[in-house]
Amino acid sequence: MLGFSRSQMIAFAVMVALIVFSPLVLYPVFLMKVLCFALFACAFNLMIGYVGLLSFGHAAYFGMGSYVAAWTVKHWGISAEIAILMGGLTGAALGTCLGWLAIRRQGLYFAMITLALAQMVYFFCLQAPFTGGEDGIQQVPRSAVFGIFSLKDDMAIYWLVSAVFLGGFLLIHRIIHSPFGQVLKAIRENEPRATSLGYRTDDYKLICFILSTTLAGVAGGTKSLVFGIATLTDVHYSMSGEVVLMTLLGGLGTVFGPVIGALVMTTMENYLAQLGAWVTVTQGFIFVVCVLFFRRGIVGEIGAKLKLAL
């Protein structure tokens, strides 16, 4: 079904069940944070996992999505689903421009270019009047779905966030298992060969990049609605690093890896928050350990043990 294998179907069912029942035992705002970052990481994974290009500037799309959604809700009073859509459109528009520039180079250069472009976006946000500079956009109302269903209650917005996450997750899954996704994998494995087969690889890479940044924008927009705030943290390059780490820890190129990675990292940050800079040290340490001993990530290792593709 939907291109899921049997094992993935079971894993998906478990994930949905966890999303439905965990608010009974866990704090919904924490879960929403996990879901937003999980969608962000899944979007990022689309590039690194299936095209093999490491974007080191995904915070730009996440952050701009977050800013635009927050600004439009606050100043135009639009309903929540439109705001999230605005976040996605922002991600798409920005991704089209910057992606068009970045796909001119590959490998390490691609990573550096995306980082530099994201840095440019960061400086723009620092100076542009609409972002509120260091203060960010604060006290963003949660608005209402279709203008009727209020999202003031944490559980109400929880279901919206869950729906957005699951929608994004299934969309990514669909993309990967479409003929388009197969071409992406071909490009990852052997780009000259894909070119020789007549595929315009640059077009495929750009479309994939735009899809990825769109979903990153959606994740950012959703996040700003949940917390009612959009700040420079969302566009800062350390956010780009964080999403790389989530995906790496969960498992590059696995379907469920980014979700697990986001869950683990968000939980860890919650517990370590009072330790200040030790969070950075821990993150760096996890990076090193993952790269040296644990390159398949949590889900990748489990999949390898069970001989399943998760």
Next chain:
Amino acid sequence: MFSIFGIPGPLLFGQLLLGLINGAFYAMLSLGLAVIFGMLNIINFAHGALFMMGAFVSWILLEYLGIGYFPSLILAPILVGIFGIIMEKTIISRLYKLDHLYGLLLTFGVALVIEGLFRNAYGSSGMPYRIPDILQGATDVGFMYLPNYRAWVVVAAVLVCTATWAVIEKTRLGATLRAATERAELVQAFGVNVPRLITLTYGGGVALAAFAGVLAAPIYSVNPNMGTNFINTVFAVVVIGGMGSILGSIVTGFALGIIEGLTKVFWPEASATVIFFVMVIVLLARPRGMFGKAA
């Protein structure tokens, strides 16, 4: 008071000097990145953190051991270079057979650890480092007052960049190095210890970053974020210059610093982003970078 294009001369030259100083750091850092990239095929994301470490080591030497600026200009790069060599031997060398992206991720992780540890130990506010007495004050050069220390930074940067260039392009060691960059197996077949060469190259590149850090210590306050602030711009510099040429990265570094300085005079708001704009233009016109070779 004279003026150029309606801009007072001292202001113009002042910003030009600031630009030249930033350019000196861009040149030294991107040079180190290019040397390391040539040999190891990794982008050293820890470069900014090691630059910061150079500044901190010189501060620590002064604060706890009373070792002054000039000795630490030699000592700090050696100490940080040794740290780099240990890093290369123990962790980076395990990754050469893998996708180069893992090298980037690993060094990024190392950078986070180093910065986090220094932030824990010394906070983020930054510590001043006194300019050595002999370089205090300023000289009147006719059209402006030239602060002595800043002039020294530019001179030292030009010297160390030229020296690095000369070692790589003009000596036998450099020739071996360049040969190993092109065809490591073949050079190894001639009896050269290539792994040792790789280790020394990394140590050298790191020492260069630390040297820049010591030079930077009296100008910027010594703080754990100083490397990150620089290195993100340096990556754009590297993209603009392309990493194929030693001389190219030096020239690009200085040139971009000057462009940044001039932008500060004519359009201050754009000065933080001008280098990124240049990068965009270069990507459109010459995707390989100004001095880059075909990938």
